[in-house]
Amino acid sequence: MWRSIASNALTLFIVVLVALAGAIAWGKRQYVAEGPLDQAICLRVPSGSTMRGVSDDLAGQGAITNPSIFRIGADYTEKSQQLKAGAFLVDEGSSMQEIVDIITRGGASTCGTEVVYRIGVNRALMQVRELDPTTQSYVETAEFQPGPEGEEGDAIPEGYTKVRADANTRYRILVAEGTTVWRVVESLKGADFITGSVEADEMPSEGMLAPDSYEVREGADVDDLIARMVALQQQRIDTVWATRVDGLPFDTPEEMLTMASIIEKETGVAEERRKVASVFENRLKRGMKLQTDPTVIYGVTNGVGVLGRGLRQSELQSNSPYNTYVIEGMPPGPIANPGLEALQAAVDPDETPYLFFVADGTGGHAFAETLAEHNANVAKWREIEAQRASQ
Template identity: 35%
Template structure:
């Protein structure tokens, strides 16, 4: 009878220990806020546990290793940078490391970003290594690009450039016949102007048509962003264009010279590239702001002058003139 009592007590103690251990394994962890932990390439479970304890994601490295062997099934862990959620249990932490759910970092490149500003974004991105030169204008496809801590800046820019190369090749293969540009390079150059001239998606194809019509008849494009580019390399000008700048001959100024500029003035997005390769069916040669964030288009100079007069009237009402 006494032996039976001891056995029951022992079983009770074992069950209690298992319950306590299980609760510790699945219970709320110590992290009060999300913490970043880097598991180096080739790191053992012991090394990962040490990094987790140091970051405050777990309470005890030795206990984590023990529980991982008992409850975790002995699976391998994957290297990388992890974002451990606040209060994550030891079970959840091991699952993150086992599944390789590494933290995704992003560099965003908005449509129309000039390469000098792409360079700025890449150079200040946390976790990247090395340096990189300013990429060629028009060689980057605007998008959000994921990377991991330790990736090189050169590799990230190469991915951005490959994305543009691949997209342009596919878009060029589907171009409409009779468009004004004759090479993929010209398409990017014109698309960059379209990108800078309108932020209204519904207008892109018509703006592309206007510039295509002008190119065909040898009429200067007269695009203000091409005047600004040699001055700032694509950064905001912050003031009105000077009369002397409108007459400057530098290869980019489309007031001073007919035809396309010598190269792109920004990195155009997919929609602007598509607009140049499939412009609207329009005879318009002119456009001016309409006061609502868009533009009004005209086929003749007389129509355009009337539209300009309306725009000036709107600006006078707003106190801008």
């Protein structure tokens, strides 16, 4: 009898073990298998969340089939205590294993709301945008122009106030090519999500703030941000200078930066940068004056504000060191913050015979080798200007 009971117990134990092994194997397959999501979602994980709360949220959104397996898998991989707050993009078909990795990996949020502060040549704009997880593209929800240091700006949208109160909101500062150091520093005063200010005697040298996109945390110090911009620009200068071609009409990285800033201010068409560089460098090689309006304008404004009018004859005839209609060679320093492509154009210009260029009415320029060709192009441009003025 006891032998029979022992035999039956052993059989039952084996059956239980087999069933348990089968359940474990099934659970593992479920954990790593493609998930049920048929389109991407943005999963928000507030600070203080638990793995149970997140698993229930995922199940409610149809992202996982079994919250218990999700939690067991997180426990088994020792990730249950590594949950990070943020807003995370979960792609369609993501497995439970992949989702656990996403929400415990850390780093910046990958979806949700982003505040983008765009610093342009003439003004700065605050934009609020939301990532649409299905298209993985941003949709703008609000835009306004802030007023730094108490200056009157646009009315602050209610939506901006709400996202500023959301701990998951991300912040980004975009600096456009061709800005001046003054414009960047002054505009940063309108970014209410960073702290501190730059004193007048601490302003970086003109041209030394790299145009780029900078992700920042709320409360970031403006000095740290400026230091990042300067470091990136210096890195670009060093890297690009090392790639320079032979025969350039300047000898130092500082002169390259000046040339790049002139190229940046003369054309907004990326495909033209090297051609514009060839014109200026051809002129320097021939001992001709650069004769470029942006340098004269910088001499008038000192890089502060926008001129907002045409140049006067007195300004074109002035003795300013930035008046390239009068001085020989290049001005004493940069007139703006050039981007990477302008730097590259300065050290590797196109090989052209061109010595002149003028606007062609399409946003680009007409280039010429001789003064006669240039005068004909100028006449065409004057006709276009007259037609536009009469409309």
